[in-house]
Amino acid sequence: MLIKQLSVFIENKKGTLANLTGALVKNNLDIRAIAVFDTNEFGIVRLVVDNPDKALEVLKKEGFIAKLSRVIAIEPEDAPGSLNKIFNILSEHDINIDYIYSFVMRLHELPYIAFKVDKLEKAVEILTANGINVVNSEEIRGK
Amino acid sequence: MIWSKDETLSRDQFTKIQEKRLSETVHSAYHNVPHYKSKLQEAGLEPSDIRTLDDLAKLPFTVKDDLRANYPFGLFAVPQKDVVRYHASSGTTGKPTVVGYTKNDITTWTELIARMVTMAGVTAHDIAQVSFGYGLFTGAFGLHQGLEHVGAAVIPMSSGNTEKQIMIMKDFGTTALIGTPSYGLHMAEVAREMGIDPKKDLKVRLGLFGGEGSTEAMRRELNDAWGLFATENYGMSELIGPGVSGECQCLNGMHIFEDHFIPEIINPDTGKVLGPGESGELIITPITKEALPLLRYRTKDITSLHYEKCECGRTTVRMAKIHGRTDDMLILGGVNVFPSQIEEVLFNIEGIGPHYQIKVYKKGYLDRIEIDVELIDEDFLDSFTLLENLNQTIRGKLRTVLGIDAKVNLHEPRTLARSEGKAKRVIDLREGK
Structure with missing residues (x-):
């Protein structure tokens, strides 16, 4: 139930993000989630796209240093405290979150959230057992 | 023969x-x-x-x-x-x-x-x-x-x-x-x-x-x-x-x-x-x-x-x-360094490419050195910590081997200048140079 995430190395300078997304657009790839954190001179962009394998190929061909890895995507309930509940569950089971980011929101859609944790399989198992909707890659591709 | x-x-x-x-x-x-x-x-x-x-x-x-x-x-x-x-x-x-x-x-x-x-x-x-x-x-x-x-x-x-x-x-x-x-x-x-x-x-x-x-x-x-x-x-x-x-x-x-x-x-x-x-x-x-x-x-x-x-x-x-x-020896805060020594250190570090550039300048009265290298290995993208560690490794090796404290800049691949003849590795911006 894990989804593929792209990690891309970028320098913190004008135009690098535009180059990156431009390469994806040219190849009809759709970005479903994007995150880049405040960095000094260089950083890592995390992306979820509709066709990650093709995106990796495209980016490598364009000379980017890019890698596919796996993250969990969940669909939290639209209710107060739902995220807090999820974090508590993970914490109780000794799972550490490296980073999280949310998907690009569209109308009539609940926001998905991507998680990178240290014990991926265990986290999926626990979240599912606790009634949290863990999203699979088909669902992301279909939306 | x-x-x-x-x-x-x-x-x-x-x-x-x-x-x-x-x-x-x-x-x-x-x-x-x-x-x-x-x-x-x-x-x-x-x-x-x-x-x-x-x-x-x-x-x-x-x-x-x-x-x-x-x-x-x-x-x-x-x-x-x-x-x-x-x-x-x-x-x-x-x-x-x-x-x-x-x-x-x-x-x-x-x-x-x-x-x-x-x-x-x-x-x-x-x-x-x-x-x-x-x-x-x-x-x-x-x-x-x-x-x-x-x-x-x-x-x-x-x-x-x-x-x-x-x-x-x-x-x-x-x-x-x-x-x-x-x-x-x-x-x-x-x-x-x-x-x-x-x-x-x-x-x-x-x-x-x-x-x-x-x-x-x-x-x-x-x-x-x-x-x-x-x-x-x-x-x-x-x-x-x-x-x-x-x-x-x-x-x-x-x-x-x-x-x-x-x-x-x-x-x-x-x-x-x-x-x-x-x-x-x-x-x-x-x-x-x-x-x-x-x-x-x-x-x-x-x-x-x-x-x-x-x-x-x-x-x-x-x-x-x-x-x-004798004329490309860099004197950095009194330490004698040849660009070839810096190259030797860089070439032995996994994850970065063979192209590099050395910039030397003055900040106040102090000599500063910056080294531009290119990241070529995607395995460092798993976490930002890995990338930072790579940067620290390069700095650390330069410090132990050559005794210089350099700022290291990681660049995207193929962004540093390539040469078709003799490579220009050092840019010395200090006065009188």
Whole structure:
């Protein structure tokens, strides 16, 4: 139930993000989630796209240093405290979150959230057992 | 294979030849070049005072500025009608330094390159692509003549137009690549970008690199990238061009063609001559050049001389890989650093590419150094911590090995400048530099 995430190395300078997304657009790839954190001179962009394998190929061909890895995507309930509940569950089971980011929101859609944790399989198992909707890659591709 | 019997003479035979030719050179310089006549007179010397190799140390040095001051032909020892070729150094600042060749000089040069390429493994069966720039620079023409002399098929490709280089290399079945090491690395990168694996899809088996210094780490990169056997060779236009010395396949240093050049090593600060094995500035006296005889030319290159016999059977003295140049040594907050030492550190770190640039500047009164490198390994993208650790590893190694604290900038691949000739690795922005 894990989804593929792209990690891309970028320098913190004008135009690098535009180059990156431009390469994806040219190849009809759709970005479903994007995150880049405040960095000094260089950083890592995390992306979820509709066709990650093709995106990796495209980016490598364009000379980017890019890698596919796996993250969990969940669909939290639209209710107060739902995220807090999820974090508590993970914490109780000794799972550490490296980073999280949310998907690009569209109308009539609940926001998905991507998680990178240290014990991926265990986290999926626990979240599912606790009634949290863990999203699979088909669902992301279909939306 | 050894091209000439003059590469296997006994020490006595070399000494005899050198003393005879040295004396002839000093006579020619004294009688035909006013600059040398006055230099020798100032030193209280007559040409007949120079008879043995021990007398060599009495002679004054020649420096690059002497060539500039006598621009263009002031140091020539023959009339213009006897000159058949001119070359000139790149001369990044001011006037270039001009060198000339008589017919005999060209024959000598061709013979020396034939020895050099044979030593590197080239035979009449090879197809040699010369990727040095053709023009005033001596590299391309020098190699060209000597390669033809041994019977290799020469492709006079020149530098630049890299994609076409690769295409020709593939279509013609090039087996020997001739160029600067930094351009060699760049070409491999371009080939891979074109979907050509130089190791599998090309037939290049030998790489003859020169024109700029390189490190063992760079040799490994070249061997790995191309699946070739890389040798290095040495020369400079003032001395003849390439063809002063080169490595044989035993890789024990570069054999100097001693029947044409007398090498010495000196302490660059005092001018005192140092012994075998000791590291210092290389001084070369060419002893067969007609058009442009030079006495004790200061190369500014730092190396050492080794006289033990080489397994290849040659008896000529070998010079170690150039450690640096007396004029490219960086003094950073009192610490002496050669760019080649920085390169050695960088090449041994996993995850970064072979291209780099060093920037030196002042912040207040302090010297600061920044090193730009390219990230090439995607495994560092798993977490930002890994990337930061890579940066810290590079800094840490530079600190332990060289004692300098450098700021390291990680760049995206293929963003640093590539060179088609000699790589410009250091940008010194300090005042007066």
